[in-house]
């Protein structure tokens with residue numbers, strides 16, 4: 273059902289709709305449940321406050337009764353009746369006071385000397401109570417149906433009872449409990465004070481406070497209509513929370529989209545998912561009879577960034593520490609290319625660019641060997657180009673030489689790339705067993721007009737020949753540059769003059785055409 277609803281929402285609004293709906297799913301239950309628990313907590317607090325005030329009230333009542341009993345001269349004669357009247361006049365609680373003797377007969381009251389037995393149930397409670405006190409409810413002519421009745425018996429056997437109207441209690445409890453909650457104050461099983469009459473709401477919860485010493489119970493109720501009233505009054509807050517959540521989700525969404533589309537993240541994903549493409553550029557031999565070679569160059573067309581230069585990909589990959597992974601992706605793609613076109617590529621070697629720091633790693637050669645196992649088609653066909661960008665330190669030099677030997681033992685050719693632009697001097701060439709030296713295209717661009725460049729390239733050429741290295745000129749774009757490098761004694765040429773880097777199917781076509789031209793020339 274949800275799917276059919278969202279299908280109606282246009283794509284771009286879908287995200288807003290989802291986050292709006294999600295925020296709603298969180299904010300409404302958050303408020304409804306929290307409000308319920310808040311009210312329970314409030315109910316608890318109010319019941320506790322009412323309990324404290326009831327305890328204080330009851331203690332006050334009994335200390336007042338004790339004062340009456342303890343006062344001297346209780347003779348239960350006429351003068352006591354007068355005295356009790358005076359006490360009632362000043363009492364904050366009682367409207368009537370009476371005295372009773374050891375036999376629990378009330379013989380003196382406001383109305384004069386009477387002789388009435390106290391109910392046996394009340395007598396039992398007084399006798400069983402540690403403080404010889406109890407409470408009850410009676411019907412009083414002057415005070416009404418439910419009148420509070422407290423009894424206290426002093427140590428000399430004389431007791432006192434006091435009648436108090438329920439209002440004495442309700443005036444204490446009402447301000448605490450009302451107007452939110454309902455309550456019932458009961459003495460024994462009878463109600464002393466309550467506001468439940470006429471209540472038309474469901475009861476959702478109840479808190480019971482029992483003052484066992486005096487068999488007084490206070491029940492406080494949480495009515496459902498209070499909950500709904502509060503919920504409606506919170507509507508603006510619910511909306512505010514919904515809005516805050518919605519904005520938070522949407523901002524997080526935008527940040528995550530921004531991050532997912534960020535160059536670094538996209539490059540990381542492209543390398544991990546082998547979404548990097550490989551193009552091939554021919555490296556043409558100037559010596560008759562020598563077969564073609566190629567350089568594999570990575571290409572990356574990003575969904576969000578369009579075409580991204582390989583130099584940028586390499587820079588970011590190296591910042592992310594993913595240069596090794598990038599190399600393996602490219603080599604595997606070259607391997608897959610050889611697997612796809614075994615006949616067309618049978619005589620052609622392809623070199624792949626490798627980061628110098630990858631080569632220095634102990635794990636590099638074994639990993640390379642395992643990829644050769646994976647792609648046996650690459651054996652005898654793969655070469656590595658290493659760009660010299662910084663000087664090797666004392667520890668790195670011998671390490672690099674041993675790594676080179678390990679790699680060469682796998683039948684892999686090694687070229688020094690962009691020679692002349694890095695820090696490598698001529699001495700560097702003597703130390704490393706390179707097969708090929710690739711002259712950087714800046715030299716080729718200046719070769720014709722710059723006397724100094726010509727002299728430098730001539731000495732490099734002589735040394736390379738002495739060391740048995742092949743020379744490749746990069747970046748040859750024009751015929752005059754081709755002639756100049758030919759005169760220099762360069763063996764191979766790479767450049768737009770012959771061919772730009774091409775995707776695999778186009779390079780296959782180029783190779784076929786090149787072969788047919790060469791065959792026709794023979």
Ligand SMILES: Nc1nc2c(ncn2[C@@H]2O[C@@H]3COP(=O)(O)O[C@H]4[C@@H](O)[C@H](n5cnc6c(=O)[nH]c(N)nc65)O[C@@H]4COP(=O)(O)O[C@H]3[C@H]2O)c(=O)[nH]1
Pocket residue numbers: 553568569570581582583586599602624625626627657659689690713746747748749766767768769773
């Ligand atoms: N102006 C001009 N340029 C020419 C001509 N002939 C070839 N080129 C360009 O020169 C660069 C030769 O590659 P490079 O020196 O290894 O320089 C490469 C290499 O250092 C690096 N790179 C490319 N692919 C990889 C790779 O798979 N791994 C690593 N580690 N680096 C790579 O990115 C660099 C740039 O690659 P590309 O943009 O493909 O640039 C390539 C190629 O397209 C020409 O006649 N004129």
